[in-house]
Amino acid sequence: MPELPEIETIKRGIVNNVGSKIKSIEVNRLDIIKRQEFELDLLYNETITGVGRRGKYLLLTLGEYFLIFHLGMSGRFYILDADSEDNTPHIHVIIYLDNGNKLIYQDTRRFGGVFLVRDLVKFFAKMGVEPLTDDFTADYLYNITRGRKIPIKSLLLDQRIIAGIGNIYADESLFLAKIRPDKKAGLLTLTEAAALSVAVKEVLTRSIEERGTTFRDFRDGYNKTGNYQKMLKVYGRTNESCLDCGTSLTRRVIGGRASHFCPDCQK
DNA sequence: CTGGATTCCTGCTTGC
DNA sequence: TGCAAGCAGGAATCCA
Numbered sequence: 005m006p007e008l009p010e011i012e013t014i015k016r017g018i019v020n021n022v023g024s025k026i027k028s029i030e031v032n033r034l035d036i037i038k039r040q041e042f043e044l045d046l047l048y049n050e051t052i053t054g055v056g057r058r059g060k061y062l063l064l065t066l067g068e069y070f071l072i073f074h075l076g077m078s079g080r081f082y083i084l085d086a087d088s089e090d091n092t093p094h095i096h097v098i099i100y101l102d103n104g105n106k107l108i109y110q111d112t113r114r115f116g117g118v119f120l121v122r123d124l125v126k127f128f129a130k131m132g133v134e135p136l137t138d139d140f141t142a143d144y145l146y147n148i149t150r151g152r153k154i155p156i157k158s159l160l161l162d163q164r165i166i167a168g169i170g171n172i173y174a175d176e177s178l179f180l181a182k183i184r185p186d187k188k189a190g191l192l193t194l195t196e197a198a199a200l201s202v203a204v205k206e207v208l209t210r211s212i213e214e215r216g217t218t219f220r221d222f223r224d225g226y227n228k229t230g231n232y233q234k235m236l237k238v239y240g241r242t243n244e245s246c247l248d249c250g251t252s253l254t255r256r257v258i259g260g261r262a263s264h265f266c267p268d269c270q271k
Numbered sequence: 272c273t274g275g276a277t278t279c280c281t282g283c284t285t286g287c
Numbered sequence: 288t289g290c291a292a293g294c295a296g297g298a299a300t301c302c303a
Contacts, residue, residue: 005296060297077296078281094281113280115297154274163298171296220283220295260276261296277301285293 008168017225059167076115
């Protein structure tokens with residue numbers, strides 16, 4: 005499940021293609037384009053002026069145009085030599101560059117999509133704060149949780165509030181902050197909100213350092229796995245021992261999502 | 272407005 | 288052994 009650290013890892017892996025021009029774009033499935041504010045042909049011969057990330061979205065900037073990718077839960081985005089053969093199933097978009105590379109967008113389950121955007125501000129208008137910026141503070145988290153009855157985990161996953169956290173990092177952050185995922189958001193104290201905001205930053209930062217988590221599907225820009233799965237303390241460790249206290253870890257569906265936590269450490 | 276359920280999709284895992 | 292059912296989940300959408 006590509007979340008913020010995985011998209012950031014991909015972004016860093018493809019940044020060396022900035023400055024090259026798009027020769028052509030091959031779209032194998034039209035319905036993978038979820039939004040189209042301009043014709044794809046307009047990008048031919050345009051230069052990639054930047055690569056970026058907002059939440060879980062990967063951005064290619066081409067002057068005034070933006071080519072945006074969301075990887076859903078099984079999507080991949082990687083670089084190959086333009087003339088190399090790639091028979092991977094479910095390749096939906098191939099971007100041929102004038103530097104001899106091609107960029108591949110592949111997504112088995114097609115929960116992701118491609119967005120051809122001109123009005124970037126409007127496109128991201130409803131997106132929440134970036135958790136690794138100074139906008140994401142204890143006060144912000146505390147204030148936004150007031151009066152909310154949903155589980156704190158559901159709130160962490162709400163992209164309109166915080167951008168980029170998915171199921172894995174929500175569970176890991178809550179464990180680090182010693183807060184149960186099913187605790188009502190409105191019941192968090194300021195101290196807990198502070199611990200959680202710090203924990204989110206810590207977990208995401210460490211994962212980026214480890215080039216993301218490969219639970220099953222994730223690959224970086226060079227189709228290599230990440231390493232953070234080795235550091236996971238609760239996610240996917242149902243019935244294994246808590247690394248802090250030894251108690252058997254619990255798995256429970258919260259807000260429709262499989263959730264993992266320590267029933268002793270997390271209050 | 273809030274919160275919960277539903278839907279999309281494919282492939283791996285589970286159980287009979 | 289083989290096959291069908293179960294499960295996974297980001298985010299839009301719908302409904303109460």
